[in-house]
Amino acid sequence: MSKRSGTSIQRFRVPLGFLFAAVFLYFAEPKMLFLVIGGVIAVVGILIRAWASGHIRKNQNLAVSGPYAYTRNPLYLGSFILGLGFTIASGVWWLGFIFIALFLGIYLPVMRVEAKDLTKLFGADYEEYAGKVPLFFPRITVYKASDAKFDMNLYLHYREYRAALGLIFAWSVLLVKAIFLG
Numbered sequence: 001m002s003k004r005s006g007t008s009i010q011r012f013r014v015p016l017g018f019l020f021a022a023v024f025l026y027f028a029e030p031k032m033l034f035l036v037i038g039g040v041i042a043v044v045g046i047l048i049r050a051w052a053s054g055h056i057r058k059n060q061n062l063a064v065s066g067p068y069a070y071t072r073n074p075l076y077l078g079s080f081i082l083g084l085g086f087t088i089a090s091g092v093w094w095l096g097f098i099f100i101a102l103f104l105g106i107y108l109p110v111m112r113v114e115a116k117d118l119t120k121l122f123g124a125d126y127e128e129y130a131g132k133v134p135l136f137f138p139r140i141t142v143y144k145a146s147d148a149k150f151d152m153n154l155y156l157h158y159r160e161y162r163a164a165l166g167l168i169f170a171w172s173v174l175l176v177k178a179i180f181l182g
Contacts, residue, residue, distance in 0.1 A: 013106050013107070013110060016102070016106060017079075020098075020099075020102055021086070021170055023098075024086060024087070024090050024095055024099075024170075025090075025170060025173050025174070025177075027090070027092055027095060028089075028091060028092060028095075028174055028177055029090070029091045029177075029181075030089055030091045030174040030175070030177050030178040031091050031178060032178055034088055034090070035091075035171070035174055035175060035178050037085075037088055037089070038084075038085040038086060038087070038088035038089025038090070039085065039089055039171055040085070041081060041084055041085030041088060042081070042082045042085025042086055042089065042167055043085070043167070044081050044085070045077075045078045045079065045080070045082030045083070045084070045085055046078065046163055046167055047078075048067060048074055048077060048078030048081060049074075049075055049078030049079065049082070049163055050078075050155060050160055050163075050164070051066055051067050051074070051078075051150065052066065052067045052068065052074035052075045052078060053075070053154060053155045053158045053160035054066065054150035054151045054152060054154050054155045055067065055068055055148060055150065055151070055154070056068070056075075056154065056158075057154065058158075059121060062118070062121075062122045062125050062126055062129060064133075064143055064144055064146065065146035065148035066146075066148065066150065068133070068143075069133070069142045069143040069144060069146065070133070070138035070139050070140075070142065070143070071133060071134055071135075071136060071138040071139070072111075072115070072129070072130065072133050072134065072135050072136075073107075073111050073114075073135060073136055074138075076107050076110075076111060076136065077136060077137075077138065079103075079107070080103055080107075080136075082163070082167065083103060084099070086099075086167075086170060086171075087099045089174050090174065111135055111136065118130075129143070
């Protein structure tokens with residue numbers, strides 16, 4: 001997949017994510033209990049994203065190891081869990097509806113387009129994989145045993161640490177709001 005391929009949603013999903021985060025931070029009314037619960041959930045999402053980034057070689061090899069042995073889209077699953085945690089930490093229930101609507105509206109179409117692109121790139125290998133590994137919600141058992149290990153160089157190459165830095169920033173803003181405005 002080239003950077004030019006796909007939908008406009010694919011190209012704008014990150015900027016939309018930042019806009020969404022700003023809206024959440026503005027309307028958030030965090031309380032310490034929700035901040036802690038949401039923070040723990042968000043960290044799980046960050047860890048899934050990190051794990052996934054250390055197993056993918058975009059457009060070079062079909063990723064089937066690590067979290068890709070359980071779901072075809074662990075980066076998006078991690079983003080969903082991260083967003084869910086962030087939403088809980090906000091302390092505002094109706095933001096959950098906005099989060100779900102935006103996630104489904106942005107990522108479901110992206111996952112479908114990417115599945116088509118992967119079919120073109122990897123053909124029968126991807127079709128077999130897609131037939132056995134769910135699009136989003138993980139399977140309980142591993143797809144195939146693999147000795148592939150997490151590659152920190154891939155994690156750094158894809159700059160996945162930026163998601164962790166974003167979480168720290170957003171969680172800090174929520175903490176300040178909880179302490180001084182709550």
